[in-house]
Amino acid sequence: MKAPVAAAVVHRDGKILITRRAPGQKLAGMWEFPGGKLEHGETPQDCITRELREELGVESVAGEILTSSIYTYPGGTIELIAVSVVLQSIQFVLQVHDLIEWVRPHELLQYDLAPADVPIAEEIIRTYG
Template identity: 40%
Template sequence: MIEVIAAIIENEHGQVLIARRKKGKSQEGLWEFPGGKLEPGESPEACLIRELKEEMNIRIEPYERFGVNEHDYGTIQIRLTAYKARYIQGDIRLVDHDDYRWVAKAELDKFEWAPADVPFIEKLKPEETTHET
């Protein structure tokens, strides 16, 4: 089981940062919340700070654990733990991705997602308001 940590990074407008895996990478062409593999002895928060600096050249502040999802990709199994994080600074420069977007939570299901990230999309979607009669 590979431990992977993902960041659900929000900007001041309430949009979240998503990134598309570039050609040649596993899950190429699929969208994901950026992050990476947890190194031995590393905290999830430290992992996210390191990975986002390496992969996107930005500083973030993880502040709350959001959820965990285990997924079997056939050849590997991952445990994906997501944390909510604040965007602090930096101009995004892509390394493992070929595109990124800041999107409203209501628009998340318009993208084709890496399977391990899908449960987080459902959890992030705005609640539908229901009116009792």
Template identity: 35%
Template structure:
């Protein structure tokens, strides 16, 4: 099993930051919640803090990450854990993907997303 952590960064206007995967990679061009794999020596919070710094150049504290839900499929070895976050330091930059977009909750499911992100997006919409 591959454990993946992701963040739903929500700004003051209620928009959600989405990250477009690099073209030419697995699921390239699809939109996802920023995050990445948990390394062997990490807990989910530490991994997400590291991934957000690497992918977006922002700083997040563990107390600002609130677990929301997880997604998996029997035929897929990945499990994604989604955390909500409304507070961070720095302006998110696209350091590891094609693009970033601030998306209104009503428009979120209109994006092309990896299959494991779709149920997480539905849960997020119903909880904000």
């Protein structure tokens, strides 16, 4: 059974938003596209809007699904669904992350990304260079 998880792909000025998991969190110190698990009956778009509000304190508009990846962690298998997102503000209030970065697509793989996020980064690089 795969747990569906939504991840935000946010573009701004030719850069992509990534966030680093704070100490004490699962995958602490690793970078990811922000997001979280879908709740029952939620679409990936509904989920990502809620998660960005909860985790980063920002309102957003979720668009199309870009790609997805399946990855098995020791605790179980997830399907990471990448959703194109436009932020309404960038006044971030970090809850489960300790850093945010705006990076050019071709620089994404220079970061220590969570394993499930790597195929999404590769797809972003293929799509946006």
